Amino acid sequence: MLEVRGLRAGYGEVEILHGMDIDVAEGEVVAVLGSNGVGKSTLNNNLSGIYAPFGGSIRFCGEGIAGANPARIVDLGLIQVPEGRRVFPNLSVRENLELGSYRRGRAARARNLERVTRIFPRLKERYGQMAATLSGGEQQMLAIGRGLMSEPRLLILDEPSLGLSPILVDEMFALIGELNGEGLSILLIEQNAVQSLEAADRAYIIEHGVVAMSGPAAELARSPDLRARYLGL
Template identity: 65%
Template sequence: MSALLEIRGLRGGYGQVEVLRGVDLTVQAGETVALLGSNGAGKSTLNNVVCGIYPAWAGTVHFDGKDLSRAHYREVVKAGLIQVPEGRKVFPNLTVLENLELGSFTRARERRAANLDKVFAIFPRLKERLAQLAGTMSGGEQQMLAIGRGLMAEPRLLILDEPSLGLSPLLVDEMFGLIRQLREGGLAVLLVEQNVGQSLEIADRAYVMENGAIRFSGTPDELLGSDELRRAYLGL
């Protein structure tokens, strides 16, 4: 069986600057994969090239049997590869409800009402804030809204880019509890995080990225078992 997401030799960057220098990464269906690495390693660039925001210079991206290597970002969403970006990027001038409705702009629009109920079951607090403008909510609430908006598209794979960034410790715990909940529901998750400890606790496998390429891939136990890797890349 082929992988849900299969990235091979992916290169990309901005202008003349190459950021991704041949990335190989796979995610199987139902798997939670952690992508770790320090600031500037190229994690967010990888996400945005995979999602069709920036063009890939070379290499291939296959998702769910489709070739998305040069696909428009609309086709990526249509295929069910949904990214919840770093910094949330909710629509600040729209209400909570409108934000969620736009989550199903491209995919699963016909099941919008049913999916709204599902999102409210996961995030009861969003239901209390339907008419509030997203820009007036706290960072934690915006993060929940961003994830809820992503879930509205019925993702086959959810990319979460730094979901715990800027949240209080209590909210970080809540966030990882939520990711666990999504994973138990059978959703494949690619978790891009700087919070190494908690990411490795819930991940099936992990990748460590450095300088635009994958330096390690394996299980969390293997990663934590190697003193060299731990010191060099994880700061643990």
């Protein structure tokens, strides 16, 4: 459903991604792995239309979205849960969730609120509280909940485990499995290679703005080269 071909992108004059090919098929969990500064966020920001790519193409469900505005991309159901959560600190938990369906999924807002608060009962307890007062883990739940409110067809999770305690990280990966079990396609952008490879069907390893390795996650997890470099084994 997502086809990225020869994507070149960056900021200003600086090119960070030098021709990248990435695919996500319906129902898949695909992991994009790489250490800090290899271009994972650049990839995301181009997929979501925050920046326009220098070249190459991005197709989502058959439609070219390279350089489209973010609202259009949300309309199509490509939803990003950004790194650092980016929840609205001055809005209540409920309002944050409601704004998740600002453009997409508004008709089913009440039903989706119910669903999201069933997945994250903690958010229900914090319903009227300002998002700024939530803990990091709760904010991550809120960011994912807000993403789910817009009925994504493909959900991009950008470093969802960053800054979470080990127990919450486990819960996060369990949640990814559950959401995927319900049929949601997920593009997982992570530094945490061990757990991401367990959760994903396929994976791409990015280095210096190009795909260095790709393939079925289980196979990559066994690759001696990758184990040495990313898993410290």
